Amino acid sequence: ELKVEQNPLFLSMQEGKNYTIYCNYSTTSDRLYWYRQDPGKSLESLFVLLSNGAVKQEGRLMASLDTKARLSTLHITAAVHDLSATYFCAVFGAGSYQLTFGKGTKLSVIP
């Protein structure tokens, strides 16, 4: 059974600082997704990572995938308050045809 672990689950950071959210998964996969959810809102798709070494960047967010280590990172550069949200990673299990989500990282950026 595919397990997806995100850490930290809660992150409070000051504006202007850098930080990284980690997403570990337990079985082989080459498809990983990152999503953002604002309080009381729906999900917003951020990145789709499809191969080992894939790196994608959008604004202050950069996501990478290491399939050998079964690890994806979401790096936040010079955080701003608008980035406050819950971030989820989700992994598509090879052969299982299921998408499994992490528990989410609640990010609070303090001015």
Next chain:
Amino acid sequence: KAGVTQTPRYLIKTRGQQVTLSCSPISGHRSVSWYQQTPGQGLQFLFEYFSETQRNKGNFPGRFSGRQFSNSRSEMNVSTLELGDSALYLCASSLLGLGVTDTQYFGPGTRLTVL
């Protein structure tokens, strides 16, 4: 371009009843996927439909079913409702579906409460 719409937005049902939720994807999108979000279990994948065929399925009992029509609109049905089915149900549409470099666009969700 209109976004993904879900109807109804809010629904209250009692145990044992059944419910049908609807999702209209962005025009031209052929994939619709469904998700359940609860405080206890978090986000869980229900299923994905592509061109009227169920392509992927999560670990949910047979009470949860879905279908997709030729215009790509999708419905999700839950029969014999249980208290634990109370959740936010999200659908997402995309052009090519899960597993490719394809952005998913989410609807606002349907909040189901089972009493």
